[in-house]
Amino acid sequence: MSAEARGKLKIYMGYAAGVGKTYSMLEEAQELRERGVDVVVGYFEAHGRKDTIAKAEGLEIIPRKKIEYRGSTFEEMDTDVILARSPQVCAVDEFPHTNVPGSERGKRWEDVLVLLDAGIDALTTMNIQHLESLNDQVFEFTGIRVRETIPDWVVEQADEVVMVDLPPRALLNRLDRGVVYGREKAQRALQNFFRESTLVALRELALRQTAHEVEHRAGNEDAVARKDGGPPGQANARERILVLITPDPETAMLIRRARRVGDFVGAEPLAVAVRAPGGRNGSPEDHEAIERHLNFARNLRIETRIIEGDSVAETVVDFARSNKVTQIFLARPAERRWRIPLTRDPVQSIVALARDIQIVIVSPRAPAPAR
Amino acid sequence: MPSELRRRTPEDLLREVQAEEAAVSWGRLKIFLGYASGVGKSYRMLDEARRRKARGEDVVVGGIQPAVPEDVEAILRNLEVIVPISTGDRPIIDLQALLRRHPSVCVIDGLAYDNPPGSRHATRWEDVRELLEAGISVITSVNIQYVAELREDVEAITGKHVTETVPVAFIKSADEIELVDAAPEEPLGPAPDEHPDAERRQQRLSKLRELTLVLAAEVVDQELTKYLESHGIEQHYGTQERLLVCITPRANIRAMIDTARIIADRFHGELIVTYVQQAQISVADQAALDEKLGIARAARAQIEILDGEDPIETILEFARSRHITQLFIGHSQRSGIGPRLWGDPVDKLIRGSQGMDVRIFPQ
Numbered sequence: 001m002s003a004e005a006r007g008k009l010k011i012y013m014g015y016a017a018g019v020g021k022t023y024s025m026l027e028e029a030q031e032l033r034e035r036g037v038d039v040v041v042g043y044f045e046a047h048g049r050k051d052t053i054a055k056a057e058g059l060e061i062i063p064r065k066k067i068e069y070r071g072s073t074f075e076e077m078d079t080d081v082i083l084a085r086s087p088q089v090c091a092v093d094e095f096p097h098t099n100v101p102g103s104e105r106g107k108r109w110e111d112v113l114v115l116l117d118a119g120i121d122a123l124t125t126m127n128i129q130h131l132e133s134l135n136d137q138v139f140e141f142t143g144i145r146v147r148e149t150i151p152d153w154v155v156e157q158a159d160e161v162v163m164v165d166l167p168p169r170a171l172l173n174r175l176d177r178g179v180v181y182g183r184e185k186a187q188r189a190l191q192n193f194f195r196e197s198t199l200v201a202l203r204e205l206a207l208r209q210t211a212h213e214v215e216h217r218a219g220n221e222d223a224v225a226r227k228d229g230g231p232p233g234q235a236n237a238r239e240r241i242l243v244l245i246t247p248d249p250e251t252a253m254l255i256r257r258a259r260r261v262g263d264f265v266g267a268e269p270l271a272v273a274v275r276a277p278g279g280r281n282g283s284p285e286d287h288e289a290i291e292r293h294l295n296f297a298r299n300l301r302i303e304t305r306i307i308e309g310d311s312v313a314e315t316v317v318d319f320a321r322s323n324k325v326t327q328i329f330l331a332r333p334a335e336r337r338w339r340i341p342l343t344r345d346p347v348q349s350i351v352a353l354a355r356d357i358q359i360v361i362v363s364p365r366a367p368a369p370a371r
Numbered sequence: 372m373p374s375e376l377r378r379r380t381p382e383d384l385l386r387e388v389q390a391e392e393a394a395v396s397w398g399r400l401k402i403f404l405g406y407a408s409g410v411g412k413s414y415r416m417l418d419e420a421r422r423r424k425a426r427g428e429d430v431v432v433g434g435i436q437p438a439v440p441e442d443v444e445a446i447l448r449n450l451e452v453i454v455p456i457s458t459g460d461r462p463i464i465d466l467q468a469l470l471r472r473h474p475s476v477c478v479i480d481g482l483a484y485d486n487p488p489g490s491r492h493a494t495r496w497e498d499v500r501e502l503l504e505a506g507i508s509v510i511t512s513v514n515i516q517y518v519a520e521l522r523e524d525v526e527a528i529t530g531k532h533v534t535e536t537v538p539v540a541f542i543k544s545a546d547e548i549e550l551v552d553a554a555p556e557e558p559l560g561p562a563p564d565e566h567p568d569a570e571r572r573q574q575r576l577s578k579l580r581e582l583t584l585v586l587a588a589e590v591v592d593q594e595l596t597k598y599l600e601s602h603g604i605e606q607h608y609g610t611q612e613r614l615l616v617c618i619t620p621r622a623n624i625r626a627m628i629d630t631a632r633i634i635a636d637r638f639h640g641e642l643i644v645t646y647v648q649q650a651q652i653s654v655a656d657q658a659a660l661d662e663k664l665g666i667a668r669a670a671r672a673q674i675e676i677l678d679g680e681d682p683i684e685t686i687l688e689f690a691r692s693r694h695i696t697q698l699f700i701g702h703s704q705r706s707g708i709g710p711r712l713w714g715d716p717v718d719k720l721i722r723g724s725q726g727m728d729v730r731i732f733p734q
Binding site for chain 1: 602639733
């Protein structure tokens, strides 16, 4: 680690393609350049938009790296060249982008973190639907499971999050006039994220998230500690959340929700899986699912623990009591399981056993069936 | 969060729909909302006017700040301006001239201005309303500092007392709101950590930004609700956290309400406390209940007293109708540890609460 100060990160947050994120980012790059700051464009995607292309004029654009994959050539940001060039500021479009296999890092946000580590400031763009902890909510009203997500702790690294706003009507007009996409792609877009109700809902989520980001930073007295890699935010020492990890598919949703609530109320979650002594019971599939869920929790920077015990409910409640857990997060059992006698469902057993602890039963935010 | 910013009831919405139908001939109102001066509201507003004119709309500028930056001046030169009447104190928009000229779109900067005594309307936003009534669409701008209902919050942040204000209801009546969230242009001075004043200023601006983002989100949420209801979509989108705390006379609610208040505040969400009326209630229980409702009121919760034969069903139905995302209840007070039978109220509530989180509190 060099003694150099870590670079600053600014995120332009939007809610759909075409609201003007890239444009705003390039505008800032131009202003910086006029003020004599050494700024380069590490990657930008113009999507053939005239205004955006014009905004990039005069800026130094770092050539993309060409990567061969399965007989095709893909282009990615060339992080090594940027590091060698070592500008003060680098503009990088599409923060959540997944790099083509064969790239040095899997995600563009990982490349951006490398730039920050090297002391380079970064400007970047993203849409709200890519935030990991909102994945279920977005699925709820779009029916789309966004795969390209950014963990919340990465967004938290940003020194500033700015909302790029445009009313949905205006955006739909732009789409109509072919400003956002070509005709064919525009038609496809209208089928998914570009329905008016979806745009309105995403816009609201983006505004609320940005408000949270602003509040979080303003109230953050220990900003210095954060920059030094200390814990983000003011963790509420009194509140401790336990998240029960099971093989059930709802567990991913539970982890996201616990992460989100924990971030908002300032409590650190702890993910706990229960294993029978000596690993006696459970199918290999169950073990594999639990491993996957624990990994997912770790990727969201949640501490994990595997404990042993015969009864899931009793083991979890004992662990919670002896570890000063104040809230236990459980996934709502799937409908089919309600029919099985109650004794078999750990959720109800935990509710019955832990009357001295807050219990949060999290319900999947699945799209409502058409009625 | 002032209660004015809470979600509207179905009755409010019905009234709005009726008002909308009555007002088909009204002009459309578009507001650019910002958190400070110098964030570029005027530029964005006039840039939109320029684009609309280029698309063939009949655009006129009716009010603009006396001193404008060069980029705004450049756009102004290509637009028709109806010059405001200068009075001794401050200019007032020439309402008569605008009504006579009757453009399809009129740009009016500085929505929060007061007019001098003796003017047709006391405030500029009332002038704007008259233009809208006359079928003229208006593009305007306002700063969060001048929203009447947020005045106390803003005063607490800035220490400045503002006298000229626009009611939040007028802002929420806009057909379109656009947030201008850019950094203010004035130089910020030395880096925050080098200068305590700059740091305080930065903090103030952050708080104003937060208020502005939340107000914009409230307006958008209202728009979403209207859209979904007018399209007969019952599904709730969960974009805003809405907490419902269920209380009974004997419940221990202090921790429940405190936690709910914190969560509601952090999520900028809505907090409702509910109680399902019981047929026979003792004097002692009534007193206990009143005390509990007092705690809820002190926590700035909305109170909803419900009626229904089956308390659990009543709560669930209400929760669904208000798009609740988090339901708060007390742990069952029945004694005994171990598996319980069907029919326990807590179990029933959990079973019926698809799509909501249920938070169960120690008693």
